Amino acid sequence: MKDIHIGIIGGGLMGREMASAFARWCALTDVTARPVLTAVADLNPATLAWFDCIPSCVQKTTEYKELLANPLIDVVYVAVPHNLHEKLYLDVLAAGKDLFAEKPFGIDLDSARRIVAETKASGRFVRCSSEMPFFPGAQRAFEIARKGTIGRVLEVVSGFHHSSDLDPTKAANWKRLNATCGEGGVLNDLGMHACHLPVRLGWKPTRLFAQLQKGYAQRPDGKGGQTACDTWDNALLHTWTTVAGDAVPLRLEMKRLAPGATNTWFIEILGTQGGVRYSTAEPKTLWLFERDKEQWWKRTELGFGTPFKTVTGGIFEPGFPDVIQQMWAAYLMEREGLLDGRFGCATPEEALATHEIFAAALESQRAGTVVTL
Numbered sequence: 001m002k003d004i005h006i007g008i009i010g011g012g013l014m015g016r017e018m019a020s021a022f023a024r025w026c027a028l029t030d031v032t033a034r035p036v037l038t039a040v041a042d043l044n045p046a047t048l049a050w051f052d053c054i055p056s057c058v059q060k061t062t063e064y065k066e067l068l069a070n071p072l073i074d075v076v077y078v079a080v081p082h083n084l085h086e087k088l089y090l091d092v093l094a095a096g097k098d099l100f101a102e103k104p105f106g107i108d109l110d111s112a113r114r115i116v117a118e119t120k121a122s123g124r125f126v127r128c129s130s131e132m133p134f135f136p137g138a139q140r141a142f143e144i145a146r147k148g149t150i151g152r153v154l155e156v157v158s159g160f161h162h163s164s165d166l167d168p169t170k171a172a173n174w175k176r177l178n179a180t181c182g183e184g185g186v187l188n189d190l191g192m193h194a195c196h197l198p199v200r201l202g203w204k205p206t207r208l209f210a211q212l213q214k215g216y217a218q219r220p221d222g223k224g225g226q227t228a229c230d231t232w233d234n235a236l237l238h239t240w241t242t243v244a245g246d247a248v249p250l251r252l253e254m255k256r257l258a259p260g261a262t263n264t265w266f267i268e269i270l271g272t273q274g275g276v277r278y279s280t281a282e283p284k285t286l287w288l289f290e291r292d293k294e295q296w297w298k299r300t301e302l303g304f305g306t307p308f309k310t311v312t313g314g315i316f317e318p319g320f321p322d323v324i325q326q327m328w329a330a331y332l333m334e335r336e337g338l339l340d341g342r343f344g345c346a347t348p349e350e351a352l353a354t355h356e357i358f359a360a361a362l363e364s365q366r367a368g369t370v371v372t373l
């Protein structure tokens, strides 16, 4: 097993999620690289203190440049507000480290373009976090779509919903402000999740009409006052894409105000000969459409059929921490040149493609018209 020394910049929600995935790496049985969390940088000393529970994490600093100067570190994972992506990603590359970036990979399209250009110039191994396609049901949907066995594709819906923002007493954070989340708002926040599989399948929108919606204009600021919230909270993108030469409706849905949903990623692909439907709301359940003289929606209880094998029994159901770990296995094994046909993480070019979609959506919303990409 080869140890890969990881530094995390931004030890908040996602920084800690990644650290916990590394901590139970023994669950994986067919990988030859192991992440060793060696350093963490965060502005907040209380956040750094959480990392005391990880013995290998010997460097804890409020200055991320100290982490970048650590010669032991091979790969840096960066999970900070979107307005800091470009600066920190470019600093990681300039320090000669490989990068595991977070979505949306820059605050807007121009920023993503600069990051992609610098990634190419640096020659470093760079991927962008997007874990939901690593669910076994998502993998099955992807394989079915890729093999083209469902006849002429009629319609595709891909989305990500949650609902915590329905609560007006929830305090605002940087994700509710254009200055820190980006003008895209929910597009930046959830868009990669909705776009990843369609983009990977080559199903990029060719024309697009966006309906963007805002939620509460004000929220508690967490300090006893109120603060303005100016981001888009829900986005419905009605698009046309091309599948095997045919124009196909593709709807991309991203919602922070979806009644009843917690962290629900879903995809539905319907064709003339078959179809597939999967949602993390029912993580074990794959629906397959078949047609003969009669028609059927067949329900399969999936087990733990993740791309990378684990000690977890095949009948057990996977969850968010599992797919985070699978995504890291894909990152590290691809970096070693050992992906062997398994599903790889989102590439910088794919992240750029999502920003092209978001920019078109903002233009469509502004002009109230269909935008050609």
Ligand SMILES: NC(=O)c1ccc[n+]([C@@H]2O[C@H](COP(=O)([O-])OP(=O)(O)OC[C@H]3O[C@@H](n4cnc5c(N)ncnc54)[C@H](O)[C@@H]3O)[C@@H](O)[C@H]2O)c1
Pocket (backbone or CB within 6 Å): 009, 010, 011, 012, 013, 014, 015, 041, 042, 043, 044, 047, 062, 064, 078, 079, 080, 081, 082, 084, 102, 103, 104, 129, 130, 131, 188, 189
């Ligand atoms: N892949 C996913 O499912 C997923 C889920 C949530 C968030 N994200 C992405 O992860 C990134 C971070 O989101 P989060 O929810 O973890 O945010 P968060 O607010 O929970 O954490 C961000 C952390 O960055 C730290 N920070 C800010 N500026 C810093 C600096 N200059 N140096 C070092 N640390 C700094 C903050 O102190 C905070 O602890 C975003 O890009 C977001 O879109 C991805």
